[in-house]
Amino acid sequence: MSHVQNVSYQNLGWETSADLYLPPAFDEKRRYPTIVSTHPIGSCKEQTSGNVYAKALAEQGFVVLAFDASFQGASGGAPRYIEDPAIRVSDIRFAIDYLVTLPYVDAERIGAIGVCGGGGYTIHAAMTDHRIKALVSITGVNFGRLIRESFSEFDPIGALQAMAQQRTAEAQGAPRHVIDYLPPTVEEGRNNGINDIDVLEATDYYKSPRGQQPNGATSGLFSFNSAAMGWDAFLQAEVLLTQPLMVIIGDKPGGFGAYRDGWEIYGRTASKDKHIVVAEGWSHYDLYDQPEPVRQALDALVPFFRERL
Structure with missing residues (x-):
């Protein structure tokens, strides 16, 4: 069995909290291929990025660091629940900064994975941090596109105006407006006319014992979401993303857009060594924790990393 150490390290002006998953029979005198x-x-780090993928990769002989984003989970930073793509990408760089200080991490064999929005952030991080030697996006989503489209109800300018008003109000002393991205239950979502597979399955994952964790807040600070509006996870991929890339998606498309985003980055990347894996009959949230699609993902990504790290 792999084992887990909780660690913390310096980020910009606060500490990051992370779980370090170590392989069975771990020997700190050895140097291991390592994955962020x-x-x-x-x-949060206790959900799919940690308890599913980090755990499984550690059991296959990798050191894996699953961290909480700045302003979220057990990591520091204020105000809380900021989802700023530039800082999320910076978090990945700081994770690597921490890993390369560890004597048992081979700095020349560092890979990266990300799930959902984390997949988009991992792709963007790899473009400008070539310490990442290979990467896998698991049902990855380009948060910039998502917020310009369905998250703003296809009215990005109207949303930006509302965010601007709210940020001014908060600067002048109004309480922070933290939105929950999901309905409280699947039933309430359906009763409110929601029929999108991604929203309903996200609610089933995050709001029930299936995936619920104390720090999995499903929340965002509305006034700060404007930072994502002008951001594109895939910008300059044709020039800068040259490392080996694997994209894993389900073939049941939903409103968060991982299926289309997966094919888009697969087509756009400059990587010569690129692969797309389509889990047939499975959805975005199936790839978070359901045994069969997760097995399909691991059967592809474990040998991918073994050969390239």
């Missing part, structure tokens, strides 16, 4: 695992938006 980035959680979805509204998630």
Whole structure:
């Protein structure tokens, strides 16, 4: 069995909290291939990025770091629940900064994975941090596109105006407006006319014992979401993303757009060594924790990393 150490390290002006998953029969005198695992938006390190993928990769002989995003989970930073893509990408760089100080981490064999929004952040981080030697996006989502489209009800300018008003009000002393991205239950979502597979399955994962964790807040600070509006996870991929890339998606498309985003980055990347794995008959949230699609993902990504790290 792998084992887990909780660690913390310096970020910009606060501490990051992370779980370090170590392989069975771990020997700190050895040097291991190592992977940074980035959680979805509204998630935390104890959910799919940690307890599913980091755990499984550690059992296959990798050291894996699953961390909480700045302003979220057990990591520091204020105000809480900021989802700023530039800082989320910076978090991945700081995770690598920490890992390369560890004597048992081979700095020349560092890979990265991310789930959902974490997949988009991992892709963007790898473009500008070539310490990442290979990467896998698991049902990855380009949060910039998502917030310009369905999250703003296809009215990005109207949303930006509302965010601007709210940020001014908060600067002048109004309480922070923290939105929950999901309904409280699947039933309430359906009763309110929600029929999108991604929203309903996200609610089933995050709001029930299936995936619920104390720090999986599914929340965002509305006034600070404007930072994502002008951001694109895939910008400059044709020039800068040259490392080996694997994209894993389910073939049941939903409103968060991982299926289309997966094919888009697969087509756009400059990587010569690129692969797309489509889990047929499975959805975005099936790839978070359901045994069969997770097995399909691991059967692809474990040998991918073994050969390239």
